[in-house]
Amino acid sequence: MTPEDLARRLRAGEPFAGKTITRFDLRGKQLGGARLRGAKLKDIHLDEADLAGSDLQDTQWFRCPLRGASLDRCDLRGATFTGSDLRGARLRGANLSGAKLLRANLAGADLAGADLTATLLLGADLTGARLTGAKLDRIRLDFAKLPGAELAGAVLQGASLNKADLTRALLRDARITGSTFYDARLGGADLGGATLEKVVLVRADLRGAILPKSMTRSVLDEARLDRPDLSGADLAASELDGHDLAGVELAGANLAGSSLRGTNLRNANLRGANLEQAMLAGCDLTGAELTGANLRRALLQGAILRGQRLAGADLEMTLLVDADLEGADLQGARLERAILDGANLRGADLTRALLLQTLLRGAALDGVILDKAIFDRVDLTGTDLQGVRLAGMTMTQCCFIEAKLAGMDLREADFTGSNFTRADLRGADLRSSVLTRATLMEADLARADLSGATAKEAFFGDAALAGARARDARLRRATFTRADLDHADLSGADLGDVVMRRARAARASFREARLAGADLSHADVSGADFQGADLDGANLHGLRDAEASWKGARLRGARRTDLDRLEAEAWSPPNEEPE
Structure with missing residues (x-):
């Protein structure tokens, strides 16, 4: 059969399904509408041939030159090309889904509008190829060469372009979703207007590229960026860890939920950027413009600001x-x-x-x-506040557990409901401060000055108040159980209904203090001064008051020691004799 006979039969639509055709020269022949489904073609020369609209599904091509050939609108589903040269070929609107073109040469080929779904083009050469509007879902272009290729408006979903060369490629307005570009070269590529979602660009080279304004949930770890303009870009939930974005324009960018861990953002413009829930741990934001930026729930652990x-x-x-x-x-x-x-x-x-x-x-x-x-319910546990001016501050229901406040000026500060458990307040000036319902359990207030302070219902259990001053303080219903008040000065203080059970107040001064209804049971007030104090209705059971001064004190209704009760309190069961 001559090449002319074969060409005539193909043009006539004669089916060659499953046939093997070997060693024909059909260069430049008109073969449109050929029916070659499942055929095997070996060493067929088809340069400049016209096969437009042919049924080439599941065909196998071995060493078949197709330079400049027309394969427009051909059905090439599942076709396999081995060692084929398709430089300059036209495949516009062709269906190549599932086709295999490993290491094929498609330089300058026109694949505009083609369907390349799940097509294998590993290591293929598509330099300068035209793929405008092509469907590239699940395409495999790993190690492929695409310098200067046109992919404007192309759709890539689940595509793989790892280590592909896309230098100066045109990807404007492309829609890329769930695709990977590990170690890909995209230097000088045009991605303007493209939309990227869930795209992996780990170690990709994007220097000089025009980046898209939308790269949501994408991964750019170790990608190389050449000070891009990302103002207004949508980079939500993307990964940009460790990048050098110093001085980069990110004004108005959406980085919500993105990861920029350890990224250099020195002098970057983030004016009005959305950084809500962004991971910015360890970022250097020195000199960055953050005016109007949304930093709510951002993670800035260890960041430099x-x-x-x-x-x-x-x-x-x-x-x-x-x-x-x-x-x-x-x-x-x-x-x-x-x-x-x-x-x-x-x-x-x-x-x-x-x-x-x-x-x-x-x-x-x-x-x-x-x-x-305004401080409300702020936790300052263990904080050293000695270099802070807190006088006159309002710090309600705050936590100062084990805080360092020794010697501080805390005059007229409002600490209502705050917790000072085990805080160091030695020598602190708390004059006219408010400690209503505050907790000062085990706090160290030795030599502190609480004169004129209001500490109603405050809890000073086990606190150290030795040598403290609380002249004219309002301490009604406060609790001082087991507190150390030795040598404290509570002259003129309102101590009505206070609880001082088992407190130590040796040589303390209670002159003119109001202690009506106070509970001083088992307290040690040896040598204390109660001159002119009002102890009407006070509980003095078990009080140790050796050498105390009660001159002019009012004790109407005060309950003295009940000896029977005292004996009962001191009783303990005898040790049992061994049998």
Whole structure:
């Protein structure tokens, strides 16, 4: 059979299903509409041949040159090309789904609008190829060469382009979803207007590329970026860990839920950016523009924010553990339920800031400015506050457990409902402060001055108040069980209904104090001064008052020691004799 006979039979639509055709020269022949489904073609020369609209499903091509051939609208589903040269071939609108073109040469080929679903093009050469509007779902282009290829408007879903070369490729307006570009080269590529979602660009080279404005839930770990303009970009839930984005334009960008762990963002423009729930642990944000940025629930653990301008920022539930905020401007900032444990806030300005249920445990606060700041239910456990001005502050229901406040000026501060358990308040000046319903269990208040303070219903159980001054203090219904009040001065204090069971108040002064209804049972007031004190109805059972002065004291209705009760309290069962 001559090449002319074969060409005539193919043009006539004669079926060659399952046939093997070997060694024919059909270059430039008109073969449109051929029916070659399942055929095997070996060493067929088809350069410049026209096979448009042919049924080539499941065909097998071995060493068949197809340079410049027309395969427009052909059905090539499941076809296999081995050692084929398709340079400059036209495959517009062709269906190549499931086809295998391993290491095929398609340089300059036109595949516009083609269906390449699940097509295998591993190591193929598509340099300068045209894939505009092509469907590339689940395509395998690993190790493929696509420099200068046109993929504008292409759809890639679940595609694999690992280690592919897409240098200067045109991907404008492409829709790329769930695809991988590990170690891919995209230098100078145009992705403007493209939409990327769940795309993996680990170690990809994007230097000089025009990046898309939407890269949601994408992974860019170790990708190389050349100071791109990402202003207004949608990068929600993407991974940009460890990148150098110093000075990058990210104004108005959506980075909500994204991971930028350890990223260099020095001097980056993040004005108005959405960083809600973004992972920014260890980021360097020195000099970054954060005006109007949304940092709610952002994770900024160990981040560097020195000198940052965050005035009026909403930092609700933001994690700033061990963050460096030294000298930061946080005036009027909202820090509701924010976590700043171990943070460096030295010299920071929190004027008029709102701290509600905020955690500041172990934070460095030397020189911090808190003028008119509101503290409510703030946790300062273990924090050294000795370099902070707290006089006149309102810090209600705050936690100062084991906090360091020795020698501090706390005059006129309002600590209503706060917890000072085991806090160090030695020598602190608490004059005219408010400690109503505060807990000071085991607190060290030795030599502290509480004169004129209001501590109604406060709990001082086991507290150390030796040598403390509480002249004219309002301490009604406070509890001092087992507290150490030796040498304390409570002259003129209102101690009505206080509980001082088993307290030690040797040589303390209660001159003119009001102790009506107080419970001093089993207390030690040896050598104490009760001159002019009012103890009407007080419980003095078991009181140890050797050398105490009661001159002018009012004891009407006071309950003295009940000897029978005292004996009963001292009784203990005898040891049983061994049998």
